[in-house]
Amino acid sequence: MKKILSSEITPEHLYLSRREFIKNISVITSSLSVLSACAPISNLIRTKNPTKLSPDLKTDELGNPLNTFEQITNYNNYYEFFTNKEKVAEISKDLVTDPWKVEVSGLVRNPMIVDISKIKKLFEQKENIYRLRCVEDWSMVIPWTGFPLKELLDLAEPTSDAKYVRFLTLYDPEQMPAQKDNLFPWPYLEGLRLDEAMNDLTLLATGIYGKQLLPQNGAPLRLVVPWKYGFKSIKSIVKIDLVKEMPISLWMAVSPGEYGFYANVNPEVSHPRWSQTTERRIGELERRPTLMFNGYQTEVSYLYANLDLNKNY
DSSP states (O other), X not given: OOOOOGGGSOOOTTOOOOOOOOXXXXXXXXXXXXXXXXXXXXXXXXXXXXXXXXXXXXXXXTTEEOOOHHHHTSSOOBTTTBSOTTTHHHHHTTOOOSSOEEEEEESBSSOEEEETXXXXXXXXXXXXXXXXXXXXXXXXXXXXXXXXXXXXXXXXXXXXXXXXXXXXXXXXXXXXXXXXXXXXXXXXXXXXXXHHHTSTTOEEEEEETTEEOOGGGTTTOEEEOTTBBGGGSOOSEEEEEEESSOOOOHHHHHOTTTOOSXXXXXXXXXXXXXXXXXEEETTOSSOEEOOGGGGTHHHHGGGGTTSOTTTOO
């Protein structure tokens, strides 16, 4: 994983100490039939030092205050609830996230129904500090907790016909009131190429700052692809399918001239309505240069060696 300088981490004002995550995970290996009935994803993080500050985290960057936990959880893109980013937290606070099941199916040898509340210890939790850059020129650096998507897909065993991964979010207009309108073709659908999904940086996130995800951040399970724009990070996932054909994501369906399948951060290609050469970190006044692939060029550029990134945007 690309190491991000501690000065670039978005710290919580009273951030909990770097914790010792769950160790000596006991991986269930008895039979795939057990996994198929209830394959576990941990969404529970614990800390042994809840009041000790981490010595390697800084509270400022270039003299400007960084995002707090409160900012990260109160400025959210989540159109199933509302288009106003500052009101999503209040509207989404009662979303029921337990019980929650995720279906993994399609072109796999071992389809699964994943119950994320019953078995907590199949995947070891790790802290992954990623830049998350949204399409509307603002960005954050967030310490996500979760596990590589690859670990779940390996259990499902994609067949040789599987070329893409298709994700679907919860569709529940009673809990997600904006799904009652016709602004978007609900439910939210997103996709990755299989090799993108199997990259070690691609994360299924279950928390931030060692705390469980809140509804406004995509609880209980969301996708994080750090070299892509934030709209690629589908939230509240209920289904993961392995498919042969490229999925038509929600944003591709709504505005194909603006939002392509790949959604890679590329400052050299402007959005039709704005430049992407600079970005503004939430909490900062000055803009900064946007980095190719959001700073992960070394890790992921090989995935696109034969693509014209002007056409495959």
